[in-house]
Structures are given as structure tokens and as C-alpha cells.
């Protein structure tokens with residue numbers, strides 16, 4: 021199997037943080053996987069394209085970057101079955117499917133990252149999520165050295181959630197994903213920004229609009245390093261929401277099954293006065309408060325200090341705790357954001373380096 025020692029990860033994470041690992045493995049066959057060294061629970065990290073990953077320290081743990089490639093299409097009477105290797109690029113897959121006349125993923129265009137990472141947090145955008153078209157996920161278990169097929173049902177997909185963050189967490193890796201696309205297709209224009217399209221829009225027109233909207237709102241990580249939405253939208257109880265709404269009648273909210281309410285983390289951050297906030301080499305994006313950007317820092321800890329500051333300010337104002345969607349990787353493996361210490365806390369402007377652009 022192809023592998024490397026002392027490998028720089030700076031170009032393998034969309035925050036462009038300077039980090040390296042002692043070993044990186046690039047398995048691309050079952051035999052490769054079976055040759056991986058014994059891994060203890062927390063001393064490794066499975067890396068896709070690093071667009072939802074923050075290397076907190078300059079030293080990263082052992083990295084496994086699956087390199088399973090290939091796309092296979094099976095046409096049936098009323099649907100297509102498409103099987104895709106984990107290392108394929110997500111946006112390239114969306115474009116490929118549309119070129120072949122296979123529709124469904126157009127609302128998920130331009131989401132950075134690999135196909136193998138898509139099930140992990142059940143990627144979603146513009147009213148569509150990965151789970152909508154997932155048939156099964158091929159998953160290799162480290163302990164038994166065996167490949168398993170997980171059906172959509174057993175993946176337990178939810179908002180930015182799946183079994184790969186829960187029961188199957190760190191016990192194996194995804195090698196392949198299988199999608200089912202019904203031939204009978206209708207544009208999903210439910211989401212704001214797409215409703216202006218004509219009802220009979222083609223999948224290509226929907227994709228073009230999604231690309232236009234995303235490009236106008238989100239910074240391109242190649243130009244301004246970032247990891248997309250840094251925080252998850254928090255979900256609060258109906259009681260808590262009622263109290264918040266009394267004080268903030270215009271607060272955006274999305275009623276959830278079960279009676280809870282999802283709030284817009286970006287709105288909370290903006291209302292806390294942090295849109296465009298900048299501290300040293302990192303900051304909050306000027307147009308999209310949910311996106312933290314790296315102007316010119318090499319240090320993951322700078323992003324951590326900024327994120328902790330934002331979390332404090334939002335909690336002070338709304339009594340709502342927002343938590344990151346981005347994965348936090350230390351030299352010992354992945355860590356909870358709450359367990360990371362902030363050695364250089366931002367102190368409300370007293371050091372004079374903050375500014376709102």
C-alpha cells in the first residue's frame with residue numbers, strides 16, 4: 021500500500037493550517053485495508069479532502085486517507101443505481117451524474133469534499149440531503165478486517181448526523197457509496213433562492229442557480245481558507261424558543277418534528293455583533309457570519325480561540341450554546357470542542373487587535 025512518513029497536511033485541509041503527521045496511509049483495496057497497522061481507539065484520523073477538519077495542533081495523529089475510486093452506473097426500468105468510490109470528489113460526482121442524465125444531486129452542487137465523507141455528516145444544502153438518495157454504504161471494519169454493507173436505514177441519518185459519528189465512529193471506514201436515483205424527477209425548489217426558478221426548470225438550471233447562490237455567499241477555500249459553516253444550527257426546546265421569541269420576534273426559526281425549534285447559528289453570531297470580526301490572522305467572514313476564515317494564520321489554535329470567543333458571546337446574549345460542525349483533530353486524535361483549552365483567549369477587545377471589517 022502507498023504510504024508516507026512525516027507528511028505535510030497543509031494542502032490537505034481547507035483551513036490551510038500548517039500541520040503534519042508521522043504516518044499517512046492511502047488504502048485503495050481490501051488487501052491494503054487488511055494491512056493497516058493495529059490502531060488504538062484515538063490515535064488516528066480518517067481524512068477525506070479535509071474540508072470539514074481543523075488540525076488544532078501542528079502535529080496530527082496517524083492519518084488514513086482512503087483512495088477508493090471509480091463510478092459504476094446500472095440502469096433499471098425506473099431508476100439508476102450508481103456506486104461511487106469514497107475518494108471521488110463530491111462536486112465532480114454531481115456534474116458527472118447530470119451529464120449522464122441522472123438527476124437528484126443538483127441542489128448539492130459545489131459542496132467541497134469527498135464522496136466517502138458525505139454520509140458521515142449527511143451533507144445537505146438547499147432542501148436536499150445525502151440521505152435522500154443513499155441506498156447503501158460499504159464500510160470496512162478494522163477489528164474484523166471485513167467489509168460490510170450498511171443500508172440507508174442502518175446509517176441512522178439525521179441533521180448532520182449518522183451512525184458514522186455514533187455507533188460506528190472510529191471503528192472502520194467508508195470505501196464506497198451506492199445511490200438510487202428514480203428516473204421520475206422533479207426539481208426541488210423548496211428552498212429560499214431557488215423558488216424564483218420556473219417550476220419546469222431543468223436539473224442543469226437548478227445546479228447553475230445553486231452554484232450562483234453558493235458562490236455569492238460562501239468564500240472559496242482556495243482563495244480564503246475556511247471550512248464552510250463552522251457551527252451547527254442549534255436546536256432548542258419549544259419553551260426556550262418561546263422565551264427567545266418574546267425578546268427577538270424576528271429570530272429565524274425552523275420547527276422540528278417533536279416540537280423543538282432549530283435556530284440559525286449565523287443569525288445568532290451576526291446579532292452578537294461578530295460578522296466581519298477579525299482577530300489576528302483569523303476572523304468571521306464579512307458576508308456569512310457562520311463561516312470562520314483564515315486570513316494568514318498557520319495555527320489551528322487561533323481558530324479555536326476565535327470559535328470559543330464566538331461561543332461565549334452568543335451564549336451571553338441568547339443563553340444558547342452553539343457547537344462546531346467542524347471536526348477537531350489533535351495529535352492524539354479527534355477531540356470534543358468543549359475539551360479543548362483556549363490558551364490565548366480573546367478578551368473583548370482589550371488587546372486592541374480586533375476590528376470589524
Ligand SMILES: Cc1cc2nc3c(=O)[nH]c(=O)nc-3n(C[C@H](O)[C@H](O)[C@H](O)COP(=O)(O)OP(=O)(O)OC[C@H]3O[C@@H](n4cnc5c(N)ncnc54)[C@H](O)[C@@H]3O)c2cc1C
Pocket residue numbers: 034065066067068069070071072073086106131132133134135136137138140141142143144145184192193194195238239240241246247248249347
Ligand atoms: C466552502 C464550504 C462549504 C461547505 N458547505 C457545506 C454544505 O452546504 N453542506 C454540508 O453538509 N457541508 C458543507 N461543508 C462541509 C464539507 O464540505 C462536508 O462536511 C464534506 O462532506 C467534507 O468532506 P471531506 O472529504 O473534506 O471530509 P473531511 O473534512 O476530510 O472529513 C470529515 C469527516 O468525515 C470523516 N471521513 C472522511 N472520509 C471518510 C471515509 N472514507 N470513511 C469514514 N469517515 C470518513 C472524517 O474522519 C471526518 O470525521 C462545506 C465546507 C466548505 C469548505
